[in-house]
Each structure stands twice: as C-alpha cells, then as structure tokens.
Amino acid sequence: MKYIEKLRNSGLRPTKQRLQICQVLFNSKKTFHFTINDLKKKIEKEININISLATIYNTVHAFENKGYLKQIPINSNQTYFDTNVSDHHHFYDLNEGRLIDLENSDVGPINIKKKINGKKIKSVEVLVKLEA
Amino acid sequence: MKYIEKLRNSGLRPTKQRLQICQVLFNSKKTFHFTINDLKKKIEKEININISLATIYNTVHAFENKGYLKQIPINSNQTYFDTNVSDHHHFYDLNEGRLIDLENSDVGPINIKKKINGKKIKSVEVLVKLEA
DNA sequence: GTCTACTTTATAATGATTCTAAAAAGGTGT
DNA sequence: ACACCTTTTTAGAATCATTATAAAGTAGAC
Ligand SMILES: [Mn+2]
Ligand SMILES: [Mn+2]
Ligand SMILES: [Zn+2]
Ligand SMILES: [Zn+2]
Numbered sequence: 001m002k003y004i005e006k007l008r009n010s011g012l013r014p015t016k017q018r019l020q021i022c023q024v025l026f027n028s029k030k031t032f033h034f035t036i037n038d039l040k041k042k043i044e045k046e047i048n049i050n051i052s053l054a055t056i057y058n059t060v061h062a063f064e065n066k067g068y069l070k071q072i073p074i075n076s077n078q079t080y081f082d083t084n085v086s087d088h089h090h091f092y093d094l095n096e097g098r099l100i101d102l103e104n105s106d107v108g109p110i111n112i113k114k115k116i117n118g119k120k121i122k123s124v125e126v127l128v129k130l131e132a
Numbered sequence: 133m134k135y136i137e138k139l140r141n142s143g144l145r146p147t148k149q150r151l152q153i154c155q156v157l158f159n160s161k162k163t164f165h166f167t168i169n170d171l172k173k174k175i176e177k178e179i180n181i182n183i184s185l186a187t188i189y190n191t192v193h194a195f196e197n198k199g200y201l202k203q204i205p206i207n208s209n210q211t212y213f214d215t216n217v218s219d220h221h222h223f224y225d226l227n228e229g230r231l232i233d234l235e236n237s238d239v240g241p242i243n244i245k246k247k248i249n250g251k252k253i254k255s256v257e258v259l260v261k262l263e264a
Numbered sequence: 265g266t267c268t269a270c271t272t273t274a275t276a277a278t279g280a281t282t283c284t285a286a287a288a289a290g291g292t293g294t
Numbered sequence: 295a296c297a298c299c300t301t302t303t304t305a306g307a308a309t310c311a312t313t314a315t316a317a318a319g320t321a322g323a324c
Binding site for chain 1: 203204205206207211223225226232234235237238239240241242243244245246248250251252253254255256257258259260261262263264
Binding site: 012013015017018051052053054055058077 | 300301302303304305306311312
C-alpha cells in the first residue's frame, strides 16, 4: 500500500483505518471538497466499512496538521475540507451550497500592500460568492 | 433617535432592543468585528442592560439580511460579523485570533477570469492568514 | 382603547465537534 | 511467538453555538 510510507514519514502509525481514509481521500484522480459527514458517507459507500466518527475527526485533523488536507474558510454550520492543498481559491455557489476550485491562474496575482509588524503572511485565500 | 427611521425604512419595527443594539453597533466611530457573545458582553457593558440571547441572534440576522452587517468567512467555532459593510478584506492573525481590516486599496484589483454559466459574482473576499 | 401582527424572551432542542476512558492494535525488543 | 509500552480506535457522553418553540409583551393602525 502506497500510503504506509507517507504515514510513517509523518509520524503517524499506518493503521487500517488511516489507510482506508487515505484511499478514499487521495486515490481519486480529481481533488474534492468535503465535510466530515460527506467523508463518512463516502467511506461507507466506497469501501463498505464503518469507521467511527471520532476516528474520522481525529484523522482529518491529523492530516490537516500534516498538510495533507486544508480547511476552507467559509461560513457554514459544518467545516469544509479540501484534498487540493495547492494554493488556490474558491467559488461558493450560494444557491446550491457548492464549492468550485479557482486556480491561481484564474485570479490575477494578489499583492497585499499592507504590512503588520512582526507578522508573516501564511496564506492568501479568495472566496468568490456566486448567485443565480 | 437616529435609528428609528433606518429601522422603519427596512420594515423592522424600532423596538427598544433593536435601538439599543443599533447604538452599540453603529454609534462608534470605528467599525469592528464581533461574535454574538462579544456583542452580548458589549451591550451589557456599554448600556448596562440585558437583552436576551435569542433577540441578539434574531437582530443580528435581521441586520445582516438588510445589509447593515456582514458575516466574515472564516473557520472558527463562532460566527464573526462585521459592522464594516463596504467591500473589503481581512487579515486573520492565527496566533492571536484577531481580524484586521484590509481595505480594497491595500489589495490590488482582483480580476476573476473564470466564469460559471448562469451565475453572477456577488462578492470577492480575501482572507490573509498571518503568523508570527 | 382595541385589534392584530410582530417581537421578545426563557427555555428546550438540535447538531457539529470534542472529550473520555476502556479496549484494540502497532511497533520494538527478546 | 510473546511481553511491553505507546498510540489509536471506539462508543458514548459532554460541550457549546445556534435555532426552534410558544407564551407574554409591544408597536402601529384604526
Ligand atoms: Mn482542525
Ligand atoms: Mn445568518
Ligand atoms: Zn479547493
Ligand atoms: Zn472588516
């Protein structure tokens, strides 16, 4: 299994559950956006196994901390995650509640002119809200 | 009271509670960012009165729908609101959990090149995360 | 003042997320 | 394989922001 090394190198034991979650998250050709509940359903559907909700939360947070997942800043009652960890941006369709990737090239270069003393810029994220 | 007309024109009855909330939200020279709990404390401190939490939620959402407040897209366990309803952006200081305004002029013009069929752009918001 | 629709309020319900602590599993050394 | 220790998983409970409920209060119209 190709994820064993990845997990070991991150200091995470390659457990059965983590490997299964890796498979669901990282095996698909396309990246995607998901909530914890989306992911739980996807795991049940794709590998027909039950992983406890606590483990899914734990694993997603562990992967986020290792940089294998990103949170998407958006106002929703659930947290959205992204398997696309490259620098990129999002459309948010307000009517359908759907997120769509906006590549860096789809948005001009962004030049933040204001500086805050003693602080470094960690990320620049653009959210473009869409309506019908 | 200068907010009576504003509320009437919005189809909101100018109740005592709404006028008091207007005073706390809109009387200060500077705009600010807040959570519902921030606002509740601010009301208690500034006008020494208790307004029920449900009313604060209701009023904030009513004002948001009328365009007198904006939600700030950010990942937090609480929703952040902004009394600055102009088009603008935010720094988010990850260490201190603090939001700082970034005026449009502090960020270059943003040109979204990708189009989504049948959808209009409603807003473009930039979140710049800061770390020490 | 009366009437009605809107508003406030205390309180309960909801639901996402986190916590707990006991059982299970990984990894190391023997 | 076994013992040992640490990490992980898990079911279930706890937390807490937010929303719903429904009864009492209020604003505005007549
Ligand atoms: Mn997280
Ligand atoms: Mn709202
Ligand atoms: Zn994305
Ligand atoms: Zn702001």
